[in-house]
Each structure stands twice: as C-alpha cells, then as structure tokens.
Amino acid sequence: MSYEIATIPGDGIGPEVVDETLPLLHEAASRHGVEIEFTEYDWGTERYLETGQMMPDDALDQIVDADSILLGAVGHPDVPDHITLHGLLLPIRKEFNQQVCKRPSILFDGVESPLRGYESGDIDFVVYRENTEGEYSDAGGRVHQGFDHEVAVQSAVHTREGTETIVRAAFEAAREREGHMTSITKSNAQAFSMTFWDDVVEDVAEEFPNVEVESLLIDAGSMDLVRRPEEFDVLVASNLFGDILTDIGAIVSGSMGLAPSGNINVDDEYPSMFEPVHGSAPDIVGQGVANPMATVLSAAMLFENLGEDDVSDALWSAVREVLADDDAPATPDLGGSASTGDVVAAIEDRL
Amino acid sequence: MSYEIATIPGDGIGPEVVDETLPLLHEAASRHGVEIEFTEYDWGTERYLETGQMMPDDALDQIVDADSILLGAVGHPDVPDHITLHGLLLPIRKEFNQQVCKRPSILFDGVESPLRGYESGDIDFVVYRENTEGEYSDAGGRVHQGFDHEVAVQSAVHTREGTETIVRAAFEAAREREGHMTSITKSNAQAFSMTFWDDVVEDVAEEFPNVEVESLLIDAGSMDLVRRPEEFDVLVASNLFGDILTDIGAIVSGSMGLAPSGNINVDDEYPSMFEPVHGSAPDIVGQGVANPMATVLSAAMLFENLGEDDVSDALWSAVREVLADDDAPATPDLGGSASTGDVVAAIEDRL
Numbered sequence: 266m267s268y269e270i271a272t273i274p275g276d277g278i279g280p281e282v283v284d285e286t287l288p289l290l291h292e293a294a295s296r297h298g299v300e301i302e303f304t305e306y307d308w309g310t311e312r313y314l315e316t317g318q319m320m321p322d323d324a325l326d327q328i329v330d331a332d333s334i335l336l337g338a339v340g341h342p343d344v345p346d347h348i349t350l351h352g353l354l355l356p357i358r359k360e361f362n363q364q365v366c367k368r369p370s371i372l373f374d375g376v377e378s379p380l381r382g383y384e385s386g387d388i389d390f391v392v393y394r395e396n397t398e399g400e401y402s403d404a405g406g407r408v409h410q411g412f413d414h415e416v417a418v419q420s421a422v423h424t425r426e427g428t429e430t431i432v433r434a435a436f437e438a439a440r441e442r443e444g445h446m447t448s449i450t451k452s453n454a455q456a457f458s459m460t461f462w463d464d465v466v467e468d469v470a471e472e473f474p475n476v477e478v479e480s481l482l483i484d485a486g487s488m489d490l491v492r493r494p495e496e497f498d499v500l501v502a503s504n505l506f507g508d509i510l511t512d513i514g515a516i517v518s519g520s521m522g523l524a525p526s527g528n529i530n531v532d533d534e535y536p537s538m539f540e541p542v543h544g545s546a547p548d549i550v551g552q553g554v555a556n557p558m559a560t561v562l563s564a565a566m567l568f569e570n571l572g573e574d575d576v577s578d579a580l581w582s583a584v585r586e587v588l589a590d591d592d593a594p595a596t597p598d599l600g601g602s603a604s605t606g607d608v609v610a611a612i613e614d615r616l
Numbered sequence: 617m618s619y620e621i622a623t624i625p626g627d628g629i630g631p632e633v634v635d636e637t638l639p640l641l642h643e644a645a646s647r648h649g650v651e652i653e654f655t656e657y658d659w660g661t662e663r664y665l666e667t668g669q670m671m672p673d674d675a676l677d678q679i680v681d682a683d684s685i686l687l688g689a690v691g692h693p694d695v696p697d698h699i700t701l702h703g704l705l706l707p708i709r710k711e712f713n714q715q716v717c718k719r720p721s722i723l724f725d726g727v728e729s730p731l732r733g734y735e736s737g738d739i740d741f742v743v744y745r746e747n748t749e750g751e752y753s754d755a756g757g758r759v760h761q762g763f764d765h766e767v768a769v770q771s772a773v774h775t776r777e778g779t780e781t782i783v784r785a786a787f788e789a790a791r792e793r794e795g796h797m798t799s800i801t802k803s804n805a806q807a808f809s810m811t812f813w814d815d816v817v818e819d820v821a822e823e824f825p826n827v828e829v830e831s832l833l834i835d836a837g838s839m840d841l842v843r844r845p846e847e848f849d850v851l852v853a854s855n856l857f858g859d860i861l862t863d864i865g866a867i868v869s870g871s872m873g874l875a876p877s878g879n880i881n882v883d884d885e886y887p888s889m890f891e892p893v894h895g896s897a898p899d900i901v902g903q904g905v906a907n908p909m910a911t912v913l914s915a916a917m918l919f920e921n922l923g924e925d926d927v928s929d930a931l932w933s934a935v936r937e938v939l940a941d942d943d944a945p946a947t948p949d950l951g952g953s954a955s956t957g958d959v960v961a962a963i964e965d966r967l
C-alpha cells in the first residue's frame with residue numbers, strides 16, 4: 266500500500282516535532298510494507314505575517330486528495346489566536362467535515378500523574394469530541410460596539426446530524442472497549458442545546474443495548490476527571506466541553522506532551538487530520554526539547570484510521586517502551602533533559 | 617445591629633447542613649453583638665412534586681426585603697435539573713441581579729489535596745464568576761424537534777454592563793490581594809463573545825494600573841488549576857467558565873464539602889445569596905454525614921457582605937482550627953467518620 270500524506274508543520278514547536286518525526290514514520294511504515302509520501306505545506310503564522318493569509322485561497326483544494334493530514338501546531342504570540350485559528354486549524358476541521366475528534370488519555374507505564382496515588386494503567390479513557398459545530402459555530406455578533414449598551418452574542422448551533430454522528434461514534438467505541446459511556450452536558454443551565462443533546466443520546470442508546478450510559482454535567486465531569494479518572498472509559502461531549510475535558514485528561518495522565526488526537530471525517534469523503542493536542546508552546550520553541558511523542562502517537566492514530574493497524578501498533582508499542590524504560594531519554598516535560606531528536610531515535614530503536 | 621436572613625434549605629443535604637448550622641450562626645453573631653432572625657422558606661423539589669412549583673408565584677416578593685439569603689442546595693434525582701434549577705436557584709440569581717459570584721478555593725491546614733506535593737497554604741485563589749447572563753442567558757430554541765434536520769441553538773448573551781461589573785469586582789479584589797488577575801476566555805474559538813470580553817478587560821484594566829493581568833483560555837486554565845494552582849490569585853470568568861473552574865478549584869483544594877460561595881448584588885438593591893457549592897448530593901442524603909463547613913463558610917461570606925467582619929472572621933477561624941486539629945471530628949469527605957452535628961459542635965467550641 267502507498268499513501269499520500271499532507272503535512273502542515275505550522276507554528277511554534279510544530280515544525281520541530283513534525284520534521285523530526287517524519288523519518289521515523291517512514292521507517293515504521295516501510296517495515297510493514299507500507300509506503301508513504303509526505304508533502305509539506307508551509308502554512309501558518311510566518312506566512313500570515315508576510316502575506317496576510319495563514320494559507321492560500323486554494324489551500325483546501327491542494328490537500329483534499331491526500332489520504333490524510335498530519336498537523337503540528339497553530340498559534341503565535343504576536344498574532345491573536347482568533348486570527349490564526351480561524352485562518353488555518355478550524356477551517357480544515359469544518360470544511361473537511363471532520364466531525365469526530367478522538368482524544369485518548371492514558372497514564373503510561375513510567376509516567377507520573379500529578380494526582381496522588383495514581384499508578385500507570387490507572388487512567389485509560391478516550392474523549393469523543395464533536396468537532397465542527399456547537400459552541401464553535403462562529404454564529405453571533407457584537408451590537409453597539411464600544412458603547413455602554415453593547416451586547417455580544419455567541420450562538421452554539423447543534424444539528425441532529427452532527428450530534429448523532431459524534432454520539433454514535435462514541436457508542437461504537439464504548440462497545441469495543443469497556444461498554445461504558447459518559448455523556449457530558451450542562452442541561453441544568455443550557456436548556457435548549459443540552460436537553461437536545463440528552464435526547465439524541467437517549468435515541469442513539471437504543472442501538473447499543475449493551476453500553477451503559479452515565480450522564481454528567483460539565484462542572485462535575487471536569488471535577489471527576491481529577492477525583493476519579495480511573496472510572497471513565499468513553500466520554501462524549503460537545504466541541505467546547507470536549508476541548509476542556511481533553512486538556513484536563515492530558516494533564517492528569519502526566520503530560521500535555523503525550524496527548525494525541527484525530528479529527529476524523531467519518532465517511533471518508535475528505536481526508537482526516539491528526540495533530541498533537543499541545544499546541545505551539547511558544548515558551549519552549551527553538552530549544553529542540555519539545556516532546557515528539559504526541560506527534561508520533563497522532564501519526565499512530567493516522568495509520569489506524571487508514572487501516573494500517575500494524576504500523577499503528579508498532580508506533581504505540583515503541584513509545585510505550587521508551588516511556589517505561591527508566592534509562593531511555595525523556596524531554597523536560599517528563600522530567601528529563603533529552604532533545605526531541607534523542608527521543609525520536611529511542612523510539613526508532615524500539616520499532 | 618440586627619439582620620433578617622431568609623433561609624432556603626432546599627433539596628438533598630441542603631436541609632441537613634442549613635438546619636444544623638443556624639444555631640451556630642446565632643451564637644457566633646450574638647458574641648459580637650449582632651442579632652439575626654432567620655425566616656425559613658420551604659421551597660424546593662418536595663414542594664414541586666406536590667404543587668408543580670418549586671416556589672410560589674410571589675416567592676421573590678416574600679424575600680426581597682431580607683438582608684440576605686442563605687441557601688442549602690437545589691436538585692433532586694427524580695426531577696430533571698433544568699426544571700429544579702430554573703424553578704428556584706437561577707431565578708433568584710437573575711431576578712435579584714446577583715451579578716457577582718465569588719468563590720474562594722483554599723487548601724486549608726489539615727486538608728489533603730489530591731495533587732501530589734501540595735501542602736496547606738499552597739492553594740489560595742478566588743474566582744469571580746459572572747452570574748446572571750452569558751452562557752446561562754436562557755436564549756435559544758429547538759427547531760424541527762425530533763426530525764433529522766433538527767437544530768438546537770443556545771445563545772450566550774453578554775452585556776457590557778454585566779461584563780464590566782464582574783471584571784471590575786475581580787480587579788478590586790486583585791488590588792486588595794496579590795495584585796494578580798487571570799481572565800479566562802476562549803477567544804480563539806468564540807470570536808464574538810470572548811473578544812468582547814477581552815476588550816472589556818482591557819478597558820477596565822486602565823482603572824487598575826497596579827494589577828497585573830494574565831489571559832488564559834478555558835482549556836489551558838482548567839488544566840493549569842491542576843498543574844500550577846499555586847500561581848493563581850484572582851480569576852475572572854463568564855458564567856459557564858466560572859462554573860467549571862470553581863468545581864476544579866474545589867476538588868484540588870481537597871473537598872467539595874469546603875467550598876463556599878456568594879451571589880452578590882453589588883448595588884444592594886436586592887439581597888445577596890450565599891450557598892455551599894456542593895449541591896444536593898443525593899448519594900449521602902439522610903445519613904447525617906454531610907460536611908457543614910461549606911455552609912458555615914458561606915455564612916461567613918454573608919456576614920462579611922453585611923459588613924460584620926468580626927462575625928465573619930470568627931467563623932473562618934473556627935473552621936480553620938477544626939480542620940487543622942487532627943483530633944477534631946471530620947466528615948467522610950475528609951476521611952473521617954463524624955456526623956454533621958459533631959462538626960458543627962466542634963466549630964462552636966472554637967468560636
């Protein structure tokens with residue numbers, strides 16, 4: 266098999282982690298008879314500062330035929346986030362209809378949780394986050410800007426199509442895992458959107474009689490990811506709530522530097538996009554010490570999504586082995602002093 | 617001085633913690649020459665199940681002349697939250713224009729944080745939460761209900777008046793405290809409401825040149841309350857974001873059973889309302905083991921708001937002393953096996 270993968274290193278540590286990782290991905294793939302061709306796109310804030318555009322007008326046409334997309338990070342200290350993100354990351358998620366965002370949180374062997382008493386293996390859940398609508402719908406406005414009677418409105422728009430898609434994806438995952446799904450809402454305060462969400466969960470649940478469903482409010486759910494993360498299996502949440510839960514999930518399982526994610530177009534009409542959750546991390550950019558593991562695991566999710574489970578498994582195992590090995594190099598986020606390249610080399614050794 | 621205080625014990629453990637606490641509050645007040653008269657209102661879900669109403673039609677008229685309100689909890693396993701909360705708690709916050717919700721998170725001496733390496737005193741921040749609008753505005757609807765093309769819309773409405781009020785209250789608090797304020801937004805994804813919020817923070821900041829302002833996204837902020845809670849002083853956030861942050865704040869500082877809150881009408885046109893953050897806790901109701909400390913501390917905030925700082929300080933100190941004393945009774949949420957009444961008695965002993 267042979268695949269074309271578009272890479273968008275992007276901003277901050279994005280290029281560092283993506284560029285260092287590509288040879289490793291080539292190697293992992295070719296060992297399993299899989300060929301990959303990477304095409305790099307230099308979109309991002311540097312480009313914006315020169316041209317006023319995060320990506321060219323025909324950007325999505327350029328990559329629409331790729332088999333998948335690997336993205337580094339978007340965001341720059343000198344440019345407001347709503348410009349950079351609305352100029353690059355969010356349009357890809359939306360225009361390629363990547364409705365399902367999948368983000369696992371795992372406390373790996375060899376990694377310390379900031380939570381007292383948690384050992385490796387204790388935390389292992391996955392968040393299914395709605396990824397193209399809801400609170401990120403970009404609907405709203407500001408009236409009487411600057412005046413005392415100014416009003417800003419931000420509308421969350423949830424469609425049945427979008428909500429059923431994410432909820433069904435979560436149920437399917439729960440059926441393959443422990444059979445337990447937690448739906449996160451805020452029905453007590455957001456009576457329109459969230460009672461609708463609850464209704465969809467109830468409807469879709471009928472197709473999955475063996476999955477046990479729990480419903481939690483976002484405030485209690487955020488707290489419970491700190492209080493009892495071991496009890497979660499699959500969580501399903503709206504765009505905003507999923508955003509919040511996955512950052513909490515990343516920190517309780519030890520490091521933002523380990524959290525991968527997939528933005529998945531479920532009917533394969535468009536390419537899916539895989540990216541580390543960590544973002545551009547301006548504080549460590551250029552030092553060569555960014556943890557590449559979140560990118561490697563995101564690539565593992567990419568291969569799984571392409572059906573190349575052997576390549577995916579090989580990458581997951583190699584990362585797990587490096588983490589579990591006290592003598593293996595570790596980047597500063599994990600308490601070590603190794604470089605990005607050292608860690609990539611250690612992963613490659615264990616392929 | 618003499619004050620009339622309306623009490624609404626409400627649902628679940630609400631009546632247990634409020635009823636046990638009132639004699640203690642009487643005692644604390646009278647020692648400082650302050651008289652209080654409590655009038656109890658039996659509003660809540662029991663009433664709803666009998667009459668179809670959480671509170672009578674003229675409920676707010678009945679309590680509008682009170683000097684303050686002490687509320688236990690609202691919520692019941694048999695009735696959907698959006699009915700109970702929209703029937704009792706949220707209308708009081710909104711109709712009495714309690715725009716400022718103030719919620720301290722403190723890791724007290726004698727209390728263990730679930731976070732590794734945190735000692736008492738390490739965590740001490742306060743969240744100022746907008747309390748009457750934003751994501752809780754109750755604006756929206758459902759179109760084509762039940763059909764495939766159903767759409768649900770939930771609109772967050774933020775006014776300059778409301779936003780300036782909460783932001784100014786937070787700045788004032790920061791000026792009295794460590795001079796550090798963190799504004800929590802999600803400007804990168806919610807370009808209307810949150811860039812407006814950022815603008816208001818920038819405007820109000822001019823009145824407070826000595827307060828240092830940091831801006832964080834809600835996902836990063838939620839994570840950072842777990843990763844570096846010691847670095848926060850005052851946080852300011854919208855209604856929903858404040859809701860999420862204060863539950864995380866409660867858990868990292870040891871127990872939901874210790875978290876007090878105030879819903880404050882800043883121009884004293886209407887009574888303010890004080891309530892523990894914990895809610896009705898159906899899992900432990902009727903066992904007499906609910907921690908009364910969040911209610912006692914909420915009452916301490918009530919007295920502070922009335923200008924009765926001596927009574928307030930006495931209650932804070934007594935609670936701190938009980939927590940710091942290994943031999944003092946503790947409820948199960950703190951690892952003990954004492955009853956609500958035992959803990960109230962221990963606090964009273966230390967007045």
Ligand SMILES: CC(C)[C@H](C(=O)O)[C@@H](O)C(=O)O
Binds near residue numbers: 354
């Ligand atoms: C950068 C930002 C727009 C993005 C989001 O909110 O989705 C990020 O936080 C994420 O989780 O991928």
Ligand SMILES: CC(C)[C@H](C(=O)O)[C@@H](O)C(=O)O
Binds near residue numbers: 454705
């Ligand atoms: C019960 C609920 C409506 C309420 C809220 O969301 O404000 C609660 O979570 C709180 O924090 O006081």
